[in-house]
Amino acid sequence: MKVMTFQVKTAARSDAVDITASVAEKVRESGIRDGICLVYVPHTTAGVTINEGADPAVMDDVLRALDRLVPWQADYRHSEGNAAAHIKTTLTGSSVSVLVENGRLLLGTWQRIFLCDFDGPRTRKVHVTVQGGDPA
Numbered sequence: 585m586k587v588m589t590f591q592v593k594t595a596a597r598s599d600a601v602d603i604t605a606s607v608a609e610k611v612r613e614s615g616i617r618d619g620i621c622l623v624y625v626p627h628t629t630a631g632v633t634i635n636e637g638a639d640p641a642v643m644d645d646v647l648r649a650l651d652r653l654v655p656w657q658a659d660y661r662h663s664e665g666n667a668a669a670h671i672k673t674t675l676t677g678s679s680v681s682v683l684v685e686n687g688r689l690l691l692g693t694w695q696r697i698f699l700c701d702f703d704g705p706r707t708r709k710v711h712v713t714v715q716g717g718d719p720a
């Protein structure tokens with residue numbers, strides 16, 4: 585299995601960065617025309633999600649809703665002080681899968697892939713693999 589990796593710089597403690605173009609580039613690099621692309625974020629305080637990219641207010645709303653659900657300060661036991669970031673990562677998850685058709689990500693019109701940092705700003709890693717389907 586070939587794993588390709590790229591890095592993403594985030595700009596705030598909570599930040600959602602559109603990584604769709606970088607993932608699409610890795611799909612092209614893989615040479616696989618039809619299959620499944622897995623995007624995996626190997627961090628415990630950053631995750632990955634698919635949502636609307638046309639209006640940037642959507643991901644702002646998502647991040648703000650997560651802030652309300654999981655406040656930075658609360659009755660947490662984790663001594664590092666970033667328990668909220670760990671909890672938000674569990675809520676978003678660490679991977680997404682996207683179908684690949686004719687060498688392109690089969691995303692919906694409004695869908696984009698976002699790396700979500702919850703304890704930034706930092707440089708984060710994203711792993712991508714593309715697995716080919718059986719020939720028709």
Ligand code: ZN
Nearest residue numbers: 662664666667
């Ligand atoms: Zn921690």
